[in-house]
Structures are given as C-alpha cells and as structure tokens.
Amino acid sequence: MRVIVSLWVRNLKTFARNRVQLIFTLIAPFFFMYIFSSIFSLQSDNPMSYMLAGIIIVNAFGTALALSSSTITDIVSGFMKEVLVSPVKRSHIAVGQLLAAATIAVAQSVPVMILGWFLGLRYTNVFTPLFALVAIIAIGFVFGGLGLFLASVVKNAQTYQVVGMVVQMPMMFLCGAYVPLAILPAALQKIAYFNPLTYTIAFFRAVILEKMGLPKGEMVAEGIAFEIGGFTITPLISMFIVIAFGALFLTLSAIVFTRVDFSRINRTKLNDADIFS
Amino acid sequence: MKNAIEVKNFTKQYGQFTAVKNISFNVAEGSIFAFLGPNGAGKSTTINTLVTIFDKTSGTLLIDGKDTTTQKDAVRAAIGVVFQDSTLDTKMTVDENLKMHCCFYAVPKNEVAERIDFALGIVDLQKWRNAIVSSLSGGMKRRVEIARGLLHKPKVLFLDEPTTGLDPQTRAHIWDYIVKLQRDENMTIFLTTHYMDEAEISHMAAIIDNGEIVAMDTPFNLKKKYTKDKAYINTSNSTELECFLQKHNFVYKNKGTHYSIEVDNISTLLDLLSDQKRFIGELEVKKGTLNDVFIAITGKDIRQADMGNKEDKV
Numbered sequence: 203m204r205v206i207v208s209l210w211v212r213n214l215k216t217f218a219r220n221r222v223q224l225i226f227t228l229i230a231p232f233f234f235m236y237i238f239s240s241i242f243s244l245q246s247d248n249p250m251s252y253m254l255a256g257i258i259i260v261n262a263f264g265t266a267l268a269l270s271s272s273t274i275t276d277i278v279s280g281f282m283k284e285v286l287v288s289p290v291k292r293s294h295i296a297v298g299q300l301l302a303a304a305t306i307a308v309a310q311s312v313p314v315m316i317l318g319w320f321l322g323l324r325y326t327n328v329f330t331p332l333f334a335l336v337a338i339i340a341i342g343f344v345f346g347g348l349g350l351f352l353a354s355v356v357k358n359a360q361t362y363q364v365v366g367m368v369v370q371m372p373m374m375f376l377c378g379a380y381v382p383l384a385i386l387p388a389a390l391q392k393i394a395y396f397n398p399l400t401y402t403i404a405f406f407r408a409v410i411l412e413k414m415g416l417p418k419g420e421m422v423a424e425g426i427a428f429e430i431g432g433f434t435i436t437p438l439i440s441m442f443i444v445i446a447f448g449a450l451f452l453t454l455s456a457i458v459f460t461r462v463d464f465s466r467i468n469r470t471k472l473n474d475a476d477i478f479s
Numbered sequence: 480m481k482n483a484i485e486v487k488n489f490t491k492q493y494g495q496f497t498a499v500k501n502i503s504f505n506v507a508e509g510s511i512f513a514f515l516g517p518n519g520a521g522k523s524t525t526i527n528t529l530v531t532i533f534d535k536t537s538g539t540l541l542i543d544g545k546d547t548t549t550q551k552d553a554v555r556a557a558i559g560v561v562f563q564d565s566t567l568d569t570k571m572t573v574d575e576n577l578k579m580h581c582c583f584y585a586v587p588k589n590e591v592a593e594r595i596d597f598a599l600g601i602v603d604l605q606k607w608r609n610a611i612v613s614s615l616s617g618g619m620k621r622r623v624e625i626a627r628g629l630l631h632k633p634k635v636l637f638l639d640e641p642t643t644g645l646d647p648q649t650r651a652h653i654w655d656y657i658v659k660l661q662r663d664e665n666m667t668i669f670l671t672t673h674y675m676d677e678a679e680i681s682h683m684a685a686i687i688d689n690g691e692i693v694a695m696d697t698p699f700n701l702k703k704k705y706t707k708d709k710a711y712i713n714t715s716n717s718t719e720l721e722c723f724l725q726k727h728n729f730v731y732k733n734k735g736t737h738y739s740i741e742v743d744n745i746s747t748l749l750d751l752l753s754d755q756k757r758f759i760g761e762l763e764v765k766k767g768t769l770n771d772v773f774i775a776i777t778g779k780d781i782r783q784a785d786m787g788n789k790e791d792k793v
C-alpha cells in the first residue's frame with residue numbers, strides 16, 4: 203500500500219513538474235469543447251451533455267495513453283531498473299501508474315463538468331455527477347492499462363509516439379465521439395464495434411444524460427445503444443464490455459511488464475530500428 | 480562457511496555473441512569479493528544476471544541459497560545494487576529519490592529520516608538534499624546513487640564500478656564505510672572497479688577476461704603468484720651497477736640511469752647493495768600491486784584499456 207501511494211504521488215509529481223504538459227492537459231478539454239459545441243449543436247436535443255460526455259472520454263483516453271509514455275521514460279532513464287530490482291510487486295508498480303492516469307483524467311474532467319453547470323447542464327439525480335466520476339476513474343484505469351501494455355511492448359520513446367498515434371487516431375474517430383456512428387459507412391461501423399471507446403462513450407453518455415432507463419428503441423435512436431446482428435447492446439452491457447476490455451489490457455500489460463528483459467533494452471536505446479524486441 | 484553467492488556454469492549470450500562463458504565461483508557470506516576485468520569482460524553482465532534484471536542463458540545462480548530465475552522475489556528482497564549506469568529518478572529531488580528507495584525496501588517509517596541523513600553524510604551531500612537530481616553534477620549524481628544503495632541493509636550488496644568519476648576523498652570515505660558495513664553487519668559485498676587499489680580491501684578477487692575467469696584467489700596470493708617486488712635505482716655509474724646485477728642474476732630493465740629490478744626478496748637485495756652504496760643515487764622499493772597482477776594476467780594495463788575505450792566512444 204505504501205508503495206502504491208508513493209508511486210502514485212511520484213507519477214503525479216513527475217507529471218506536474220512538466221509545466222507545458224500540465225497546462226496543455228488542463229486546457230485541452232476547453233479547446234475541444236469549443237470545437238465540439240459547433241458539431242453537436244446540430245444533432246441532439248441535449249447538445250451540452252452530448253458534448254461534455256465526448257470531451258471527457260476522449261480526454262481521459264488521450265491522457266491515459268500519454269501518461270504511459272512516462273513508463274518508457276523510466277525504462278530508458280534507468281529508473282525502472284531500480285524499481286524492478288527491488289522487492290516491490292510488479293502489480294503495485296502498474297497500479298501506481300494507473301491511479302495516476304485516473305487522477306489526471308478526473309482533474310481534467312471536473313473543470314469541464316463545473317463549466318458545464320454554468321452553461322446550463324443540470325442533473326435530475328444528485329448521484330449522476332458522482333457516478334460519472336467513478337466512471338471516469340474506471341476509464342483512466344482501462345486505457346491506462348492499454349497504454350502500459352503498449353509502452354512495455356514498445357519500450358522506446360520515439361516509436362511510442364508513432365504507435366500511440368496509430369492506435370489513438372482511429373480509436374478517437376471511430377467511436378462516436380466526434381462523428382456519430384450512424385452516419386459512418388457500414389465497413390467503418392463494423393470496425394467501430396471492435397473499439398472499446400465506442401462502448402465507453404455509449405455508456406458514459408447514458409450516465410451523464412441520465413438515460414440508463416430508456417426503452418431500447420429510444421436508446422438506439424439516441425446513439426447510446428447499438429443493434430449488432432439483431433442483438434441490442436444496452437449501456438449496461440457496454441459497461442461490462444468496457445470492464446472486459448480493461449481486464450484484458452491489464453492482464454496483457456502485467457504479462458509483458460513482468461517479462462521486460464533489460465538485456466535487450468540497452469540496445470533499443472541505441473538502435474531505434476529494432477523496436478519490437 | 481556458508482556461501483552468499485553461488486554461480487555454477489553460468490553462460491550468457493546476447494544473440495550469437497557469448498558475453499560470459501561457463502563461469503563458476505562462490506562468495507562466502509560476510510566477505511568482500513572483487514570482480515575485476517577489462518572493459519567488455521562480462522562483469523556487468525554477470526551482476527545484472529545475479530540481480531535478476533537479465534535472464535541467464537544457462538547455468539545456476541544462487542543468492543543466499545535462492546535461485547535467481549525461479550525465486551526472483553526472494554533474491555530481490557535479499558540484495559541491494561548500485562548499477563554501473565544511472566538509475567536515478569532524475570525529475571525528483573535527492574530526498575524524494577532516497578525516500579522512494581526506503582519505501583521500496585520497506586524501511587520502517589520512523590527510521591527513514593535518520594537513515595537518509597546518515598547516507599547523505601557519507602557521500603557529503605546534505606546540502607543538496609532538496610535539489611532536483613538532473614541539476615546535479617555527474618559525480619554528485621553518482622554519490623546520490625551510492626547513498627541510495629546504502630540506505631537499506633541488504634544481505635548481499637552489489638556495487639558495479641561505484642566510484643567511477645568520484646574525487647579521491649569521497650572514494651576513500653565510501654570504501655571505509657563499505658568495509659565497516661561488511662564488518663558490523665556481516666554484509667556480503669560483490670564489487671567491480673577499475674581502480675585496482677580499491678580491490679585491495681577484498682577477501683577474494685576474481686579476474687575475468689573475455690567472459691572467462693582467468694584467476695581467482697586472495698589479493699595476497701594473487702600478488703605473490705603473479706608479481707615480483709621491484710627496486711628502482713637511479714645510479715651514477717651504470718657500468719658498475721649492471722656488472723653487479725648480472726653477477727647476482729637479477730632481472731632488470733633500464734631507461735638511461737634509471738633501473739627497475741625484479742626481486743623475490745627485498746632484504747636480500749638490500750644486503751647485497753649495502754656494500755655498493757657508492758654508485759646508488761636513489762633507491763625506491765615497491766611491492767607488487769593488484770594492478771601488476773592485472774597487467775600480468777590480462778596482458779594490458781587497465782588504465783590503457785580504459786583510455787582506449789573512451790576514445791572509441793568519442
């Protein structure tokens with residue numbers, strides 16, 4: 203426990219000491235808010251909530267992925283050697299990382315939600331904002347897990363940026379956050395169904411819009427539920443799908459993370475060509 | 480006596496290249512073991528494998544009776560390491576680095592502050608406690624690294640060239656403390672260094688070259704076996720001195736009037752020379768050193784080997 207807390211605090215400090223990164227991370231949601239507001243005003247009866255849900259999730263996702271690149275920095279700088287040679291459990295190291303991702307996701311989202319309130323966003327249920335926070339924390343964990351997995355496979359800062367982009371861009375555009383899935387070509391829609399972000403957003407929207415209890419037909423019309431092969435994926439099912447993805451990412455990252463062979467890393471540091479070792 | 484480290488037929492390959500070839504050795508509990516060798520000999524490879532960071536290719540490596548492949552956690556709990564390359568958290572302060580280490584090794588909370596004070600005292604860095612590591616000089620970073628290695632008291636402490644780049648005063652200080660740790664805490668210490676004088680404190684020294692152990696004994700025996708004492712004489716009369724040296728079958732070399740003479744027993748030479756004072760200007764007697772052992776065995780002076788390597792890198 204002491205180790206997890208120390209690593210968590212340490213990761214947050216590292217993050218906060220990079221001023222540019224810190225400021226950009228906190229400002230980014232407002233920038234997206236500006237862009238999203240013009241898109242969503244066209245297509246929903248509740249543009250504010252629609253917009254906020256998209257911004258919060260896409261940011262939490264981006265931040266969690268970006269934060270994992272600090273794991274690479276730690277591997278390359280050598281600090282990870284100090285951590286891995288100590289009797290600290292591998293899982294604790296990962297949890298410290300994921301907690302930091304979740305914390306930053308929350309720190310980004312709260313100002314957006316407060317601003318939303320000033321812009322006229324109202325919840326009928328007092329638990330909605332709390333539930334939303336829990337969901338954001340969980341999302342930080344799930345995508346932090348994905349980032350950690352990618353980071354421990356790639357182990358090289360430049361390559362990670364490229365891989366990050368390749369993974370992040372399609373996931374961000376094919377999830378219904380920017381572009382509603384309904385207007386995508388059928389082929390892209392199919393791809394979107396393999397994207398964990400799709401379910402994350404559907405679920406999170408249902409929470410924020412307080413539409414968990416709607417009839418199926420209406421949910422599909424709102425874009426928070428999908429018909430796949432005659433089967434309706436409700437927001438609740440989406441939640442379980444997200445949890446399943448999270449478990450998968452965490453397991454994968456735990457496996458790869460424990461197996462990092464440092465006798466190969468020294469070389470990847472020198473030789474960028476040799477990425478997947 | 481029990482062995483703190485047991486290595487049997489250890490081999491490590493990097494791809495096709497074999498860095499360590501089937502080496503075996505034991506280190507007795509509570510002793511200081513020096514692992515010496517030229518650049519690229521395989522010292523760090525051996526240490527990194529012993530401390531569970533690298534995977535071995537074959538062989539058995541035990542630390543405190545635990546296998547470094549199958550009982551990694553137990554091994555990690557028993558050891559402390561100062562790696563050759565920096566492993567500091569450079570964005571954090573010195574204090575934060577040391578506290579984090581205490582946390583990793585579960586040092587009791589009420590002892591943390593005291594231990595950090597003490598460790599910083601040994602490396603003389605108290606004033607820099609709140610400095611961010613990346614703002615320190617190279618030697619100062621190295622000192623933080625050593626201080627960190629001394630914070631928890633492991634059963635077996637690995638030091639991979641700990642004192643490279645440090646000033647002589649700090650080096651002396653650190654070695655004094657390491658010897659004290661070994662004595663007071665019965666700690667086993669496994670060290671590598673390119674400063675042969677530092678290896679003199681070891682109870683056992685192994686010399687590794689090209690991945691193979693070529694000699695292993697106490698520093699005393701190594702010196703006895705591989706070196707001769709030397710007498711250096713500056714003479715006013717070369718002819719007479721040479722005549723004398725040849726008469727007594729001494730092996731010698733000279734540069735002008737400076738002669739270096741190999742001797743088995745200093746006192747025999749001194750007795751013989753006592754009648755010949757008239758042509759002896761200066762006389763200096765030197766005992767064989769580990770450096771001489773090293774040169775005799777590996778065929779190169781470690782400092783030259785070092786220089787060569789540095790030039791390569793530039």
Ligand SMILES: Nc1ncnc2c1ncn2[C@@H]1O[C@H](COP(=O)(O)OP(=O)(O)OP(=O)(O)O)[C@@H](O)[C@H]1O
Binds near residue numbers: 464467493498521522
């Ligand atoms: N990660 C690696 N990948 C491939 N080869 C390596 C790697 N690390 C070391 N080697 C090679 O293994 C050999 C032994 O290296 P090692 O680092 O163990 O030497 P060393 O005895 O510690 O030398 P030094 O005194 O310079 O520290 C060298 O020839 C080196 O090139």
Ligand SMILES: [Mg+2]
Binds near residue numbers: 522523524563639
């Ligand atoms: Mg080395």
